[in-house]
Amino acid sequence: MLKDFLEKNKTVFKLVCGAGNECAEDVEKLTYVYSKAGAQIFDICAKPEILLSAKRGIEKSGITKDKYICVSVGMKGDPHIAKATIDKSLCINCGICDRVCPNNAIKNHNIIESKCIGCSVCENKCPNKSISMVEKDIDLAVELPKLIEMGIDCIELHATSEYDEDIWEKWNIINRYYDGILSVCIDRLNLGNKQVLARLKKMLQQRKPYTTIIQADGIPMSGCDDEYKTTLQAVAMAEIIQDANLPVYIFISGGTNSKTSKLAKICNIDYKGIAIGSYARKLVRKDLMENNIDKAILSAKDLVKECLC
Ligand code: SF4
Ligand code: SF4
Structure with missing residues (x-):
């Protein structure tokens, strides 16, 4: 059980495949590579077909002991579940979006929706404001029982938006259906420190x-670079949670990379886990595309080792 595992391990590594990553092939490859590399928790979107892919990836890695799957539930206002869309009438065919997407989710200025993780990089770089983000939600009361039946180890709620009503509705549904470990992913983009803590205490x-688990999210999906400054907000957010003395496990995310554990230790953060998405995926993306699986595993291993030491 995940609870026993968290109790007995000092630090754990969580691979974030992306709450909006609905590409079964990508999730299977990522879970395979990072399972081989020593990751223990795998964060995926809340869809039965993606859960199957993650299970396949772990099984193919040949290491199934102490591997746990967490499904991520987004909500209204949550960038993790938004999808980019291009207004063709405004597009000037410059090709910038194709080049900047970190998830290879744009081909010839068309969005491959299943691969889009809602990072907004293309939206911010488009010179003609042709790209916007559209939220995609799921019917939790319908999807959750299916996922629980299939076997999951944790459910994560992205509780960061300003839409209180949506958060409480989803939090109540999750608590009603599931009695295992829950994770709350929260950042300060919409809420100040006081509101973050007030919300968490109520939850x-x-x-x-x-x-x-409280997943202290620095700046969501910002961790493409392997620099201290990228991970600074993630560690700062973890400190806020730590100082509140809540009876929770603290995970650090949102801008996490190979520098996160060092910085967290310098700042005396007593964290239980490091969750890495953008940087972990970027690290292996090229090798996966070129089918250099062993090379991808080696890179992933180095990252996991940095985080666990
Ligand atoms: S960046 Fe914007 S204008 Fe350029 S190709 Fe993409 S959508 Fe079109
Ligand atoms: S850049 Fe980000 S938001 Fe745009 S298509 Fe790629 S993954 Fe989606």
């Missing part, structure tokens, strides 16, 4: 001590 009223 934890429904939880027993140490059955919840």
Whole structure:
């Protein structure tokens, strides 16, 4: 069980495939490579077909002991579940979006929706403001029972938006259907420190001590570069959670990279896990595309080792 695993391990590594990553092939490859590399938790979108891909990837890696799958549930206002869309009437065919997408989700100025993880890089770089982000939500009461039946180890709620009503509705549904470990991913983009803590304390009223992970998100999906400054906000957010003395496991995310564990230690953060998405995926992307699987595993191994030491 994930709870026992968290209790007995000092630090764990969580690979974030992307709450909006609905590409079954990509998720299978990422879970395979990072399972081989020593990752223990795999964060995927809340879709049955993607859960199957992640299970396949782990199984093919030949290492199934102490591997746990967490499904991520986004909500209204959550960038993790938004998808880019191009207004062709405004597009000037410059090709910038094709080049800047970190997830290879744009081909010839067309969005491959299943691969889009909602990072907004293309939207920000488009010179003609032709790209916008559209939210995609799921019917949790329908999808969740299917996922639980198939076997999951954790459910993560992205509780960062300003839409209180949506958060409480989803939090209540999750707590009603699932009695395992829950994770709350939260950042400060929409909420100040006080509001973040007030929300978390209210959420934890429904939880027993140490059955919840708080994933302290610095700047969501910002970790493409392997620099200290990229991971600074993630560590700062973890410190805010730590100082609140909540009965939770702290994970650090959102701008995480190979420097995160060093910086967190310098700052005396007593974290349980490091969750890496953008940087972990970028690190192996080229090798996966060129089918250099062994090379991808070696790079992934170095990253996992840095985080676990
Ligand atoms: S960056 Fe914008 S204008 Fe350029 S090709 Fe992409 S959508 Fe079109
Ligand atoms: S750059 Fe980000 S938002 Fe745009 S298509 Fe790629 S993954 Fe989606």
